[in-house]
Amino acid sequence: MADGRPLRGSFVATPRSPLCSALSCHDGSSMKLKKLRLIPEVAQLYSHLESDFEKEIYTAALRNYCSMGNPIRFNNFAFVIRELLTKVVDRLAPTEDVKKAKWYSKESEDYEVTRKQQLKFCAQGYFVDTVLPDWVGEEVDEFIKEYVKLYRKLNQYTHISEKYKGLSPQKSFSFLKDLAVTFSAILSTLSDIKSHITEEIEREIHDVVFDKLMFESHEALIELSGQTIVEGINIEGYWLSRVEPEFIIFEGEGCVECELNYGSKHDGVSMSHDVPFSFCLVSKIEKVEELYFYEQGMYLDNRSFYE
Numbered sequence: 001m002a003d004g005r006p007l008r009g010s011f012v013a014t015p016r017s018p019l020c021s022a023l024s025c026h027d028g029s030s031m032k033l034k035k036l037r038l039i040p041e042v043a044q045l046y047s048h049l050e051s052d053f054e055k056e057i058y059t060a061a062l063r064n065y066c067s068m069g070n071p072i073r074f075n076n077f078a079f080v081i082r083e084l085l086t087k088v089v090d091r092l093a094p095t096e097d098v099k100k101a102k103w104y105s106k107e108s109e110d111y112e113v114t115r116k117q118q119l120k121f122c123a124q125g126y127f128v129d130t131v132l133p134d135w136v137g138e139e140v141d142e143f144i145k146e147y148v149k150l151y152r153k154l155n156q157y158t159h160i161s162e163k164y165k166g167l168s169p170q171k172s173f174s175f176l177k178d179l180a181v182t183f184s185a186i187l188s189t190l191s192d193i194k195s196h197i198t199e200e201i202e203r204e205i206h207d208v209v210f211d212k213l214m215f216e217s218h219e220a221l222i223e224l225s226g227q228t229i230v231e232g233i234n235i236e237g238y239w240l241s242r243v244e245p246e247f248i249i250f251e252g253e254g255c256v257e258c259e260l261n262y263g264s265k266h267d268g269v270s271m272s273h274d275v276p277f278s279f280c281l282v283s284k285i286e287k288v289e290e291l292y293f294y295e296q297g298m299y300l301d302n303r304s305f306y307e
Helices: 018-023 033-038 040-046 052-065 073-092 095-100 115-124 134-158 169-200 202-215
Strands: 227-243 247-263 268-284 287-300
Touching: 033 040, 033 052, 040 052, 040 169, 052 073, 073 115, 073 134, 073 169, 095 115, 115 134, 115 169, 134 169, 169 202, 169 227, 169 287, 202 227, 202 247, 202 268, 202 287, 227 268, 247 287
Parallel strands: none
Antiparallel strands: 227 247, 247 268, 268 287
16 A cells, blocks of 8 residues: 555454355354354464364364354353453463563553553553654554454453343354454554564665675685675675564575685776675664664675585
8 A cells, every 4th residue: 555554454353154144144054163263364374273172172162162952152252252362362472471572661550561552562562652653543543442352352251241142143243253363463563563663674774684694704705715805795685583681683595706816917807796695683673774783794605616
C-alpha cells in the first residue's frame, strides 16, 4: 500500500464457504474434527504451537467444540482454549523477559507484568516503539484490543450459566475463527517488524561492510599475492539473527572481487579471484541505524585459492 503498511486479514467475519457452512450447521454428523482442522484460520494457529503438549491441548479443545450433542460443548472448548492461550503467551513472553525490555515500566500494583504488556512483547519483542513505524504501534494496539475482547468472552463461557450455555453453531463458529485469527495475527507481527527493521537499515549495512573491506587491510587478502586490489564487493544476503534486550545482531555473507598481482611492474602477471566472506553486525536496540562489527566481525575465507 502507499503508506508502506502490509496487507492484513480483517477481523470482520468473511462469507462462509460451503465447508464453513457445513461446519456451522445444526447437523452434528457434519461437524468433524478432521474438517475443522482444514479451515485456514484453525490450521494457522497450529503453526504457532511449539510443543506436542500444546498441539494436543488445542486438538482436545477442538474435539470439545465438535461434540455437537453436548449443550455445553462451547463452554468446554472455551475453558480449554483459554488455558492454552494463556500458556502460549506465558511461553512467548515470560515475565522476566518482558521486564528486560527498554519499553517496559510497571503499570500495576497487583502484577509485575500485565497481560497487555505480555501481548505487546509477543508482537514486537524487545524492539522499542521509537524504531518502529506508526502503523506497527497502531496494529499492535488493535491486536491487543481484539485479543482482550475475545479473552473476556472466553471467560464468560468458562462459567456455565443459562445466559452462556448453548451458544448457536453459527455464533460459536464465528467466535472460533475470530479467536484463531486474532491470536495468529499478534504472533505474526514480530516477523513483519523484523523484516521492516532489516529493510530500513539496508543502506547502513552495505556501507559499513564496504568500508571495512575497502579501507582496512585483511590478512586473508594480503597473503594471496604481492599486491591484492579489491575491485568489487558483493553482499549476497543478510538477516536479523538475534534480538536481545540491549542489542540487535545481524549476520550476512558475500564475496570480494580481487585482482591478484605477481612479479615486478614490468614483468608481472595479474589474475582475478573471488574471496567469500561472512560478517556479523550489531546495533543498539534503540538506534538500529548505528551499526558496528560484532566481536571479530568479519571472516574472509581464502581456502578455495589453495585448492
